[in-house]
Amino acid sequence: MNLREREAAVRRILDRRPPVVPPELCADAVRRGGRMLRRRAAARHVMWLVLLAAVVAFAVWASTTHPWVEPPSTTTPPVTGW
Amino acid sequence: MRERNVAQASRRDREFEAFVAGAAGRLLQTATLLTAEPPDDNPRARRLLTHALAHTYAVWDGLRGEDPYDRTRRELALRFERGVWHHHGFYRPPPGGVLRALGPQERLVLVLRLYEGVAEEQTAALLGMPAERVRAICLRAMATVLHPRREKSVPPVVEVAPS
Numbered sequence: 001m002n003l004r005e006r007e008a009a010v011r012r013i014l015d016r017r018p019p020v021v022p023p024e025l026c027a028d029a030v031r032r033g034g035r036m037l038r039r040r041a042a043a044r045h046v047m048w049l050v051l052l053a054a055v056v057a058f059a060v061w062a063s064t065t066h067p068w069v070e071p072p073s074t075t076t077p078p079v080t081g082w
Numbered sequence: 083m084r085e086r087n088v089a090q091a092s093r094r095d096r097e098f099e100a101f102v103a104g105a106a107g108r109l110l111q112t113a114t115l116l117t118a119e120p121p122d123d124n125p126r127a128r129r130l131l132t133h134a135l136a137h138t139y140a141v142w143d144g145l146r147g148e149d150p151y152d153r154t155r156r157e158l159a160l161r162f163e164r165g166v167w168h169h170h171g172f173y174r175p176p177p178g179g180v181l182r183a184l185g186p187q188e189r190l191v192l193v194l195r196l197y198e199g200v201a202e203e204q205t206a207a208l209l210g211m212p213a214e215r216v217r218a219i220c221l222r223a224m225a226t227v228l229h230p231r232r233e234k235s236v237p238p239v240v241e242v243a244p245s
Contacts, residue, residue, distance in 0.1 A: 007196060010224050013180060014197045018111045019121035025110075026102040028132045030095065033139025040140070 094142050102135060105151050109134075109158065115193045116162045116186075118179035130165070134158040155198060159190060159208060183230050188223040195220050 001009075113127035113134075134157040138150050145153065166186040181189045190209070194200045195216070202220075206213040 006224055006228060010192070010196050010227050013227055014115060014193070016180065017121045018107060019114045019124055019127070021106045021110050022128060025106055025128065025132060025135070026099055029102065029135035029139055030098065032132065032136035033098075033142075036136060036140040 090143065094139075098139050098142055101138075101150050105154070106131070106135075109151075109154060112155065112193055112197060113158060113162075114179070115181055115197060116158070116189055118182040118184070118189060120179055130158060130161060134161055155194075155200075156208060159194060162186070163190060163209065181227065183226055184223050188219055188226070191216055191219045192223040192227070196224075 110124075110127060110131055111121075113131045114121055114124045117124065117126045117130065119125075119127055134154050137157045138154045141153070142150070163186075181192070184192065191205060194205045194208070195202065200208070202213050202216050206216045209216070
């Protein structure tokens with residue numbers, strides 16, 4: 001028996017007795033898949049909310065402390081009386 | 083925005099239902115062969131297929147021309163492979179399945195190569211092993227399937243000379 005014949009014989013064995021597809025299979029998959037989609041959408045929403053909150057917090061902090069302004073020197077005394 | 087989403091969801095449902103109606107029989111046969119359960123009592127295969135189909139449903143809008151059957155088959159194979167190590171390390175299939183004499187990896191390779199007709203290189207890439215190993219496992223599994231009685235007394239280590 002060469003390889004091709006043996007492959008054909010195994011295929012015939014595998015093709016025997018196909019199982020019956022349960023009628024609720026599609027509905028179950030849709031329900032489960034829909035739940036996955038909704039969960040992903042919720043995670044996306046939460047991510048956007050966190051991002052928005054971070055941007056707002058940064059803006060408020062920056063507008064109150066002005067981090068871009070050079071702080072007054074603490075080592076050199078102010079020059080007076082020239 | 084909401085109307086567009088609703089229209090998209092109903093179109094997805096329709097397309098997915100048509101896909102399942104056409105492909106479920108073959109995919110369930112594949113899953114049943116993988117789990118080595120008898121065709122009339124295959125709860126594990128059904129669960130496996132339901133999860134794989136749910137995954138396909140969730141990525142349906144992002145398939146962009148990719149074959150949903152391929153996608154589901156890949157998900158099925160990988161899920162089976164993961165499940166074997168995570169939950170069913172000592173799982174013994176019930177009597178009645180055609181491939182119960184084979185190990186899980188032998189079943190996976192044999193079903194993908196011969197029942198599903200996936201090419202050797204693709205099977206190797208999917209399972210992350212060299213193509214030579216896929217060929218060796220497939221030949222060993224074929225020998226076990228074709229001569230089950232002789233193998234039953236001998237443990238599954240069987241040397242097969244490639245013809």
